[in-house]
Amino acid sequence: MSTATTMAQPVQETDDPARNAPRTGELSALLVGREQPPAPSALSASVTFGWRAMLKIKHVPEQLFDVTAFPIMLVVMYTYLFGGALAGSTTEYIQFLLPGILTMSIVMITMYTGISVNTDIEKGVFDRFRTLPIWRPAPMVGYLLGDVVRYLLASVVMLTVGMIIGYRPGGGPVGLLLGVGLLVVFSFSFSWIWTMFGLLLRTEKSVMGVSMMVIFPLTFLSNVFVDPKTMPGWLQAFVNNSPVTHVATAVRELMAGEWPAADIAWTLGWSAFFLVVFGALTMRLYNRK
Template sequence: MSTATAKTELEGVELAAPDQERLSALLVGQERPPRPSALSASMTFGWRAMLKIKHVPEQLFDVTAFPIMLVLMYTYLFGGALAGSTEEYIQFLLPGIMVMSVVMITMYTGVAVNTDIAKGVFDRFRTLPIWRPAPMVGYLLGDVLRYLLASAVMLGIGMIIGFRPDGGVLGVLAGVALLIVFSFAFSWIWTMFGLLLRSEKSVMGVSMMVIFPLTFLSNVFVDPKTMPGWLQAFVNNSPVTHLATAVRELMEGDWPASDIAWTLGWAGVLLVVFGAVTMRLYNRK
């Protein structure tokens, strides 16, 4: 019985030998495929981030249900008191609340990074022959879809309850584009925290401590002229204030060159500073 089994195994090896030789010749005789470009690798990781949304659709609640709740709640709670009517207040509120919501959503990038580190996925990424920042850039590219979806949901519900942008389609698209550019740069702060902190709960806690003061101490809800002088000094120089003003005026049909320049300048600083810190932490992790 054992002799027959050994003979069968030997025949299997002999039959497989030509295949092994052909495989060896193919591997040795052919040139290695080229390394993927930085863009290709980043887009691949971006696609991975979108596939995670496909498999866990519940994570879209923060870009669908949450923005709708914010728009309805603030419009009908404060519209009559602050502007005399909800129809008038929604014209001021919607661009600002859209900025606030999308900026708040950016913190989930850091949570996703920290989760992958805890699961050991990043150990595999570091061994791949790819452009080193590709996993980080991929996270942010995937989240751009979330930012676009949140913006579309808020614009849709705003149009239903009375928002009418005087800038038309071009003004709305320009405002959303500026918001996406800033949010992409702002997300690098959370990738840094995702690498630096030990758990996703700590990433979430630190993110909320930064985002809430930054978004509420701005002109999202009210004109800063009603605030005390010392608070106006902070609010008027906040990056969220410049962004909200730029998006609001673009949707109204104006061209706020100063606020656009400030917003793009802030985005550049955030990208350079926190992008460099993130990659340093990633290389040393």
């Protein structure tokens, strides 16, 4: 009687990928056994999307035209066009005009937030954003954080040009920082209106058209260029209660070294209103779109 000695033979690989692939249990162990990376916080997700907005400007630097060349043109043109007629001299008029024209320029820049949102929707990028495991408002907040940099850049450009042609802020550096800070807070909240329109309207041209219809009456029917006391009574009622008037007055007085408590309160109140109302409407549209 003979006994056969068996020896373990190594498993030979074949050309069949199904036989060479790991078993289902092994794959599960590899995937489940490892520690999952932590979910990004609301702040980090928002900052990441804000950085994305900055990278878009890096690759398309022409977008900075509205925060560099355009503000310079406004300051110089309105100062020398209206200064002599309205105040007797450009030096006197620039003290009144610059904070107002700064407010007007930053408020006008806010509409580009809605245009950027609408452009990403048309390209299909938002479909990807909605599937990411992140804080839901992060893409919207990121757009606004990116635009804050544009607001600050426009402010620096306009204040620099204004000082070159004669503007002298009575409040010094502190007054300038307080005025610009208050204006940025208002503009951040005001931008939520355009994010709503960016989600609601179908093309970026529609967003721009609606934005201009809203912004132009608000900015020109204000105390940006002249004192409302020279206006008819029925127009004064509108101008004196315009949010742009409250912001322009607060910025003007802060930069002059004063403390306009009432206008600061109105500005912060309008900012809270825009943030709560239009922020909620924007997120409702974003979740449903």
